[in-house]
Amino acid sequence: MTQAKTPTDHTAAPAAGPVGDRAAVRPPGRAVDRAVEPAAAVPAGPEGVEEPGPAGGPSPLRLLLEQVRPHRRVLVAGGLLSLLGSGADLAMPMMAKHAVDAFADGRSPVRPLVALTLAVLLGAFLAAAGRYMMARTGEAAVLRARRRLVGRMLRLRVEAVDRLTPGDLLSRATGDTSLLRTVLSRNIADAVTGVLVLLGTVVLMAVVDLVLLGVTLLAVLLALGLLALLMPRIQRAQHQAQEAVGAMGSALDRALQAFRTVKASGAEERESAAVAEAARRAHERGVAVAWWNSVSDVTTSVAMQFAFLAVLGVGGARTVSGAMEVSSLVAFLLYLFALMGPLGQLTDGWTGLSGGLAAVRRIREVEELPRESPGGAPSPRGSSPLGVAFEDVVFGYGGHLEGRSPAHRGVTFEVPAGGLTAIVGPSGAGKSTVFALLERFYEHDAGTVAVGGRDIRHWPLAELRSAIAYVEQDAPVLAGTLRENLLLAAPDAAEEEVRRAVSRTRLDGLVERLPGGLDAQVGHRGVTLSGGERQRIAIARALLRRPRLLLLDEVTSQLDAVNEEALREVVVELAAETTVLAIAHRLSTVVRADRIVVMEDGRVRAVGLHADLLRSDALYAGLAATQLVAGRSPARAAAEAVEEPSGPS
Numbered sequence: 001m002t003q004a005k006t007p008t009d010h011t012a013a014p015a016a017g018p019v020g021d022r023a024a025v026r027p028p029g030r031a032v033d034r035a036v037e038p039a040a041a042v043p044a045g046p047e048g049v050e051e052p053g054p055a056g057g058p059s060p061l062r063l064l065l066e067q068v069r070p071h072r073r074v075l076v077a078g079g080l081l082s083l084l085g086s087g088a089d090l091a092m093p094m095m096a097k098h099a100v101d102a103f104a105d106g107r108s109p110v111r112p113l114v115a116l117t118l119a120v121l122l123g124a125f126l127a128a129a130g131r132y133m134m135a136r137t138g139e140a141a142v143l144r145a146r147r148r149l150v151g152r153m154l155r156l157r158v159e160a161v162d163r164l165t166p167g168d169l170l171s172r173a174t175g176d177t178s179l180l181r182t183v184l185s186r187n188i189a190d191a192v193t194g195v196l197v198l199l200g201t202v203v204l205m206a207v208v209d210l211v212l213l214g215v216t217l218l219a220v221l222l223a224l225g226l227l228a229l230l231m232p233r234i235q236r237a238q239h240q241a242q243e244a245v246g247a248m249g250s251a252l253d254r255a256l257q258a259f260r261t262v263k264a265s266g267a268e269e270r271e272s273a274a275v276a277e278a279a280r281r282a283h284e285r286g287v288a289v290a291w292w293n294s295v296s297d298v299t300t301s302v303a304m305q306f307a308f309l310a311v312l313g314v315g316g317a318r319t320v321s322g323a324m325e326v327s328s329l330v331a332f333l334l335y336l337f338a339l340m341g342p343l344g345q346l347t348d349g350w351t352g353l354s355g356g357l358a359a360v361r362r363i364r365e366v367e368e369l370p371r372e373s374p375g376g377a378p379s380p381r382g383s384s385p386l387g388v389a390f391e392d393v394v395f396g397y398g399g400h401l402e403g404r405s406p407a408h409r410g411v412t413f414e415v416p417a418g419g420l421t422a423i424v425g426p427s428g429a430g431k432s433t434v435f436a437l438l439e440r441f442y443e444h445d446a447g448t449v450a451v452g453g454r455d456i457r458h459w460p461l462a463e464l465r466s467a468i469a470y471v472e473q474d475a476p477v478l479a480g481t482l483r484e485n486l487l488l489a490a491p492d493a494a495e496e497e498v499r500r501a502v503s504r505t506r507l508d509g510l511v512e513r514l515p516g517g518l519d520a521q522v523g524h525r526g527v528t529l530s531g532g533e534r535q536r537i538a539i540a541r542a543l544l545r546r547p548r549l550l551l552l553d554e555v556t557s558q559l560d561a562v563n564e565e566a567l568r569e570v571v572v573e574l575a576a577e578t579t580v581l582a583i584a585h586r587l588s589t590v591v592r593a594d595r596i597v598v599m600e601d602g603r604v605r606a607v608g609l610h611a612d613l614l615r616s617d618a619l620y621a622g623l624a625a626t627q628l629v630a631g632r633s634p635a636r637a638a639a640e641a642v643e644e645p646s647g648p649s
């Protein structure tokens with residue numbers, strides 16, 4: 001599933017003029033804080049990225065046994081108790097034989113009957129205790145598997161998660177891990193005790209009558225042979241059933257993620273039909289599993305019925321001829337019935353085990369995806385600002401391998417520590433990709449990205465990310481309280497700091513209005529808030545982090561004029577304390593920037609100040625006149641562009 005990114009040949013040289021010209025990119029009087037480390041120093045594998053293990057890996061059975069290993073002692077103890085319980089069951093036919101003999105000989109049957117009763121009670125108690133121990137172990141194993149899987153899921157690389165659906169991941173973390181419980185608490189014990197009790201029964205049958213044992217074994221071997229033929233089909237059906245449940249999760253997730261859009265588009269019927277179709281397929285697969293389970297059940301039971309008839313015939317003839325006693329025939333028949341139990345246990349254990357194997361395989365698939373290792377200590381909040389440098393950076397999201405052009409085709413620009421840098425450009429120019437690479441959500445294919453003069457591949461991931469605050473385009477708010485959302489990136493921030501961030505981002509009105517204030521619940525994905533409120537929360541969250549580099553993606557796009565102006569002030573204030581990189585949507589942000597990076601088609605086209613760029617760069621002039629001021633008429637925008645001051649420096 002992992003698709004390794006290969007370096008591409010798109011290392012296009014910087015175009016003529018200001019594009020990619022480092023001298024032009026660096027504003028006069030500001031030096032980049034430290035030199036970029038030479039490319040030769042880059043280690044073979046970038047820091048913080050764990051590569052997946054070798055393809056193939058251990059077999060599902062070994063993986064399952066790995067899950068079992070930490071619990072083996074309890075499992076053995078529980079298994080022994082269950083076995084002792086079954087042992088008591090095994091003693092019963094012999095005791096019944098003694099009782100029958102006692103009746104026939106005119107002796108008192110009290111002792112064998114009391115022994116029989118005690119055996120029944122002891123057997124029931126031991127078996128129940130064994131089952132309880134196994135069930136507890138099963139729960140412990142599920143907990144362990146879930147912790148491990150969820151821990152790994154949140155460490156997966158963004159690139160890997162881009163290709164997965166949350167619904168399917170969810171079904172692996174919940175449904176598939178639950179299957180492990182059944183395997184550990186029941187199926188493994190069933191299979192092991194099944195085999196042992198089967199052997200014990202066969203030995204006791206041999207003691208009673210060898211000829212009848214021969215007849216029985218023929219039937220048992222026939223049943224086992226047929227089961228061996230059925231097993232691969234059962235396993236395949238199990239795997240398909242679990243995949244189908246995952247697919248249904250994905251279908252439902254798709255509709256729920258875009259709940260309002262689905263409604264607004266009148267697509268409820270179609271979406272629910274799609275989920276229903278996925279549910280139907282899951283049902284179909286489930287029925288297939290039930291079918292193969294029934295076939296295996298009927299196979300064993302028919303084989304045993306044949307054995308019963310044959311034993312009855314042969315045994316009847318042998319008692320008539322005097323070759324065996326009636327009580328022995330009764331005991332043998334009881335053992336034959338007792339054989340049904342372990343045989344059933346064996347088939348159930350085996351089919352359950354195949355479900356468990358399919359589950360570990362699906363869990364393993366997620367665990368094998370490339371993930372990040374955080375590495376390094378988070379840097380303290382509020383240290384000195386960091387400069388940023390991109391040099392000839394080439395990067396494609398993976399789609400470029402299928403013919404799509406890469407998102408970055410030789411991006412070069414430099415931003416000194418401190419100050420406000422605006423990034424502008426048409427949609428799809430690669431602006432957000434600059435941020436994604438700085439956060440190392442993706443690894444660039446060629447060129448160098450440096451933060452604080454140090455190649456980002458040399459930054460331990462946790463240290464790099466803790467130095468950066470990132471306000472995403474759609475400003476996500478998590479389910480929980482307002483406070484939890486604000487403290488997400490700075491859990492140790494003091495109450496006073498929180499209050500200050502709230503007031504700077506003009507959230508105080510909201511906090512007053514909400515019942516519970518900062519402790520009010522904001523709903524799933526912040527649905528109880530407006531788009532502008534969500535954005536301001538995202539900005540407040542970033543402020544609390546006191547970053548050394550602040551990345552703002554179209555951050556004022558959903559704000560009204562008053563809030564927008566207030567936040568622009570905050571951004572300008574922040575630029576005095578730290579480095580701010582803002583993908584600018586509004587002209588008013590751009591004109592205050594210390595420098596503007598104009599991107600087009602995966603490259604930096606020009607860098608400069610507003611007034612200069614208006615004159616020297618046609619694309620920028622066009623953008624300034626229209627796109628940058630979304631929602632206003634081009635004529636008004638053009639007028640504004642001319643009226644606006646030309647920036648602080």
Ligand SMILES: Nc1ncnc2c1ncn2[C@@H]1O[C@H](COP(=O)(O)OP(=O)(O)OP(=O)(O)O)[C@@H](O)[C@H]1O
Binds near residue numbers: 425426
């Ligand atoms: N996760 C992704 N997987 C594949 N392709 C992507 C991904 N994200 C972005 N792209 C593609 O990469 C290119 C650059 O995208 P990017 O988001 O950097 O543009 P942008 O300049 O920020 O655009 P906008 O202003 O519309 O947000 C686009 O062609 C886009 O379709």
